Amino acid sequence: MSEFFLDVAGLRVFDAASGKAIVDGVKLRVANGGVLTLLGESGSGKSLLAQAIMGTLVSGLRAEGAIGIGGERFDAADQRSRQRLWGRAVALLPQEPWLALDPTMRVLHQIAETHELVAGKTADQAGAAALRDLDQLGLRHAARLYPHQISGGMAQRVAFLATHAAGAKLLIVDEPTKGLDSGKRDEMLAMLRAAQGDGMAVLCITHDVALARALGGDTAVMLDGCVIEHGASSQLLSRPAHAYTRALLAADPANWPVRSALQAPGEVVAQVDNVAKSFGKHRLFDGITTDIRRGEVVAVTGDSGAGKTTFGNLLLGLLRPDAGTVTRAAGLPRTAFQKLYQDPAAAFAPTLTLRAALRDVLALHGLQWEDMAPLLARLRLAETLLDRLPSQVSGGELQRFALARVLLLKPALIFADEPTSRLDPITQQQTLNLLLEVAGESGCAVLLVTHDAQIARAVGQRRIALHEVG
Structure with missing residues (x-):
C-alpha cells in the first residue's frame, strides 16, 4: 500500500455552464496518519476541493483528475465511485455543523446512528459508545437536546463526534474551530490529534493560522483555485515565500x-x-445591567454555552428574560434591530438563489437593486455568485451576503453573532472594518459576539463578559 492515504493529482473543478475552472490543477498528498492543512481566503476553492474528493459537488459543477484514497484510484469525474467509502474510509465534517445534523433527531441518537449503521454495533453498544463520546467533550448534558437547542460551538463538536464514530481512516474537516472559544478550540485540537494518533490521515481546511501551527505536518495555501505554496508547516508559516501568504x-x-x-x-x-436567563435548570447569566448607545461597538465575550447568543436575542426581542427588563428605544421600526447569524445558512431559504432572496428583501422594503449593488461590490461579492443557491457558495461568501442584506436596512443596532468566524484573516479584517465603517457612518450600535480575545481587544470599545451561573 502507498505511504499516502490521500493522493490527488491534476484535480480541476469546472463551472459546467461557463467552462471556467474554479479549482485548477491541484496536486496534494496526505500520508497515512499524517496531516495537511489548507489555508486560504473564503472562495479560494478549499471547500470545493474537499467536495470533489468526497464526490459531493453540486449540480452545475464537474471535476476532472485523479484521486487516490487508501490505495484505490478514482476518476474525479465519477462522483458515485467514492460513495461506498463514505464513513468507512473517508469522512467529512462540513463547514456548517447544523447542516450536518438531522434537525429531528436528538444529539445522542445522531452519534449512536453512526456507531450502529456504519460501524456495525448493536443498538445498545451504539448508545453506550455515543454517551462515552459525549462525556469526552463534556456534552453529556446535551444528549437529549435537538440541534436547534444547542450553540454553534456545541453543534460543531457533536458533528465531529458523529463523523468520527465509524473510525474512517481519512478525516476531512472544514473549519473545525470556527465559533469556538479558546478552551473548546483546544479540545477540538486534542480530538484531531487523537484521531491522528489512531492512524487517521487528516485534511484540515481552515483560516485559523494558530490551528495550522498546532497541527504541524504540512500546509498548503490556496488562492483563486490554485495551490500557490506548499511545504512543512513549521517552515512555511515562519518563512512564507509568497506575498499572499505573508499578507x-x-x-x-x-x-x-x-x-x-x-x-x-x-x-x-x-x-x-438586571436581566437573568435560564434554560431549564441551567442558569446562563444573572444580574446583567447595561445601556447600548448609538455609534458604539460593544464586544460580548464568554465561553461557549455562556449565553452570548441568548443575550443578543433578548436585546432583539426574540426571547424574553426570566427576570429584569429589556427596553428598546421608542419610535424605531422593527427593522431597526438586525441580526447577523453565527451560521448564515440559517438566514437564507435553501431553495432560493441568492439573487431571488435579495430581490425579495428589496421588494419588501421598497428599495431598488441600485441600493444593493454598491454593498455587494464593497464586500467583494461577484455577480456570478448571485444565481447560486446558499449551499453553492462558501460559508464566508454567504456571511458577506448576509451582512449586505443587514446593512441595506440601515439599522440602529446590529447584533453580530460571530460574524467573521468563517472568514480568513484578510477577509475577516476587511469585513469587520466595513461593518464598523458603515455602522459608524449611520450611527448604528454594534453588539459583537466573539470568541477571539484579540478581536474583542482590537474592535470593542467596551466589553460585556458573560459567565455561566450554573
Whole structure:
C-alpha cells in the first residue's frame, strides 16, 4: 500500500455552464496518519476541493483528475465511485455543523446512528459508545437536546463526534474551530490529534493560522483555485515565500490596531436592567445591567454555552428574560434591530438563489437593486455568485451576503453573532472594518459576539463578559 492515504493529482473543478475552472490543477498528498492543512481566503476553492474528493459537488459543477484514497484510484469525474467509502474510509465534517445534523433527531441518537449503521454495533453498544463520546467533550448534558437547542460551538463538536464514530481512516474537516472559544478550540485540537494518533490521515481546511501551527505536518495555501505554496508547516508559516501568504499571516487579529473609545456616545438604543436567563435548570447569566448607545461597538465575550447568543436575542426581542427588563428605544421600526447569524445558512431559504432572496428583501422594503449593488461590490461579492443557491457558495461568501442584506436596512443596532468566524484573516479584517465603517457612518450600535480575545481587544470599545451561573 502507498505511504499516502490521500493522493490527488491534476484535480480541476469546472463551472459546467461557463467552462471556467474554479479549482485548477491541484496536486496534494496526505500520508497515512499524517496531516495537511489548507489555508486560504473564503472562495479560494478549499471547500470545493474537499467536495470533489468526497464526490459531493453540486449540480452545475464537474471535476476532472485523479484521486487516490487508501490505495484505490478514482476518476474525479465519477462522483458515485467514492460513495461506498463514505464513513468507512473517508469522512467529512462540513463547514456548517447544523447542516450536518438531522434537525429531528436528538444529539445522542445522531452519534449512536453512526456507531450502529456504519460501524456495525448493536443498538445498545451504539448508545453506550455515543454517551462515552459525549462525556469526552463534556456534552453529556446535551444528549437529549435537538440541534436547534444547542450553540454553534456545541453543534460543531457533536458533528465531529458523529463523523468520527465509524473510525474512517481519512478525516476531512472544514473549519473545525470556527465559533469556538479558546478552551473548546483546544479540545477540538486534542480530538484531531487523537484521531491522528489512531492512524487517521487528516485534511484540515481552515483560516485559523494558530490551528495550522498546532497541527504541524504540512500546509498548503490556496488562492483563486490554485495551490500557490506548499511545504512543512513549521517552515512555511515562519518563512512564507509568497506575498499572499505573508499578507495572510500579517492579518492575524493580534496585529490589528486598537479602536479608540467612543468620544461622544449617542442616544440609548436599548436598556438592559438586571436581566437573568435560564434554560431549564441551567442558569446562563444573572444580574446583567447595561445601556447600548448609538455609534458604539460593544464586544460580548464568554465561553461557549455562556449565553452570548441568548443575550443578543433578548436585546432583539426574540426571547424574553426570566427576570429584569429589556427596553428598546421608542419610535424605531422593527427593522431597526438586525441580526447577523453565527451560521448564515440559517438566514437564507435553501431553495432560493441568492439573487431571488435579495430581490425579495428589496421588494419588501421598497428599495431598488441600485441600493444593493454598491454593498455587494464593497464586500467583494461577484455577480456570478448571485444565481447560486446558499449551499453553492462558501460559508464566508454567504456571511458577506448576509451582512449586505443587514446593512441595506440601515439599522440602529446590529447584533453580530460571530460574524467573521468563517472568514480568513484578510477577509475577516476587511469585513469587520466595513461593518464598523458603515455602522459608524449611520450611527448604528454594534453588539459583537466573539470568541477571539484579540478581536474583542482590537474592535470593542467596551466589553460585556458573560459567565455561566450554573
